[in-house]
Amino acid sequence: MSPDVRSDLDAIPAYIPGASVPGAVKLASNETTAGPLPSVATAIAEAAMGANRYPDITAGALVDRLADFLGVPAENVTAGCGSVALCQQLVQAVCAPGDEVIFGWRSFEAYPIIARIAHAVPVAIPNRGDGSLDLDAIAAAVTARTRLIFVCTPNNPTGPAVSRADLGKFLDRIPERVTVALDEAYYEYMRSDDPVNGVAEAMARPNVVSLRTFSKAYGLAGLRVGYLVGPVSLVVPVAKMVVPFSVSSLAQAAAIACLEAGDELRARTDAVVDERSRVRRSLLEMRHEVPDTQANFVWLPLGESATDFDSHCREHLVITRCFAGDGVRVSIGDPEENDQFLAAAREFVTRT
Structure with a gap:
């Protein structure tokens, strides 16, 4: 006989991360290709010297710096272990078993997972064409x-x-x-x-x-730190749901250093936006359908051909994120x- 566990867990899908293949170009996880800014890397190294101590459980210095950066009171901000953790804390804070969580679909695949973890009911509303x-x-589904x-x-x-x-x-x-x-994980890329x-x-x-994150534009995906801004009546209960000490001292120090690097960050995001435009334009010229994108990725609505396209890219040592x-x-x-990916995409069109 084994210990009792929740009987509904088998129905909860696991979150599937972007794949990594040695020697291949990884374009599956919406990461920045450059490492942390030099000033941020220095802050991480300095913080590592104190890794024998527990981090500030409230991330107080980071919250204060975020409040100043955003021009809001500190009481309206809370930090978390990436914005996805804050999404889960939010569901736990506002939903009782059987309550509904609505989202567009397809959208961030963690939404239905974290809803079910909290015994809430996920309600997916199809996107426009x-x-x-x-x-x-979405409003009509309330x-x-x-x-x-x-x-x-x-x-x-x-x-979009x-x-x-x-x-x-x-x-x-x-x-x-x-x-x-x-959920503004890609806020810094909007133009x-x-x-x-x-x-x-x-x-x-x-x-x-x-909800925003330091994982994308700021290049701290491996450190896991994000933040939530809202009315105190929501910030306080969300903060109560945090796993204690989940925002590490390295993550807090790195995030604070990121907020000091405005011009450097803007230059990096501008470069991504320029490449985003070039990649989308090239794909459209190949007759691929690509929605307007304001993030650091493009989407190809390939339907039943998605798996074939993904496999074709892997054969050309380019790892994409397939939604079969x-x-x-x-x-x-x-x-x-990006050139390596575009070459693969061009050959796929020619082959088919």
């Missing part, structure tokens, strides 16, 4: 059991971002008892005409929070890496 979130359909809505903008894995005007209309339709989480600033929305409305039967997401790498 161009890969953008269908905010009207029921008496709805407690939380995730709005991923720019949307992972499809790329919600406009500020459309978000405002959407939020006006959502009851204040329902929390809306703006749209009417961009959403989730922090501003979170400070203006009683039921909105913004739906599409393939390709991170933007260095120019040489």
Whole structure:
């Protein structure tokens, strides 16, 4: 006889990370190809000398620096072990068993997983044909059991971002008892005409929070640190759900150093945006369908051909992220890496 465990766990899918293959170009995980900025690497090395001590359980210095950086009170900010951990803390804070969590689909694949972990019911609303979130359909899906809505903008894995005007209309339709989480993991890559600033929305409305991360543009994916901004009535319960000491002292020091490197960061994200435009333009010239993207990746809605395309890229030593039967997401790498991917994509079109 074995110990009793939850009987529903078999129905919860495991999160599948992007693959790595020795010798291949990895464009599967939306990482930055460059390592941490030199000033950030120095801060990490210095923090490592104190790794024998527990980190500040509240990440107080980081929260204070974030508050100053964002222009908000520190009481409206909490840090976590990456924004995905904060997503899970948020579900645990606002949902009781049987409550509903709504999100677009396809979107960040952790949403249905963390909903089920908290005994909540995931409700996936199909995206529009161009890969953008269908905010009207999401708003129409709200029921008496709805407690939380995730709005991923720019949307992972499809790329389109919600406009500020459309978000405002959407939020006006959502009851204040329902929390809306703006998942802005790719915020730093947005260059749209009417961009959403989730922090501003979170400070203006009683039921909105913004989730951001240092994993993408800041290049700290391996250290796991992110933050949530919102009304105190949501920040406090979310903070209560944190695993103690989960934001390491190295992560806290690195994140603080990142916030000091504004010009360097902007140069890096500008370079990614330039490559993003070049890659998408090249794919469109090949007659691939590629939605407008405001993130550090492109999406190819290949449907049943997704697995074949992914396998073809692997044969050419390029690792992409395949969502079988739906599409393939390709991170933007260095120019040489992107050229290797484009060559593979071009040959796939010629072959088929």
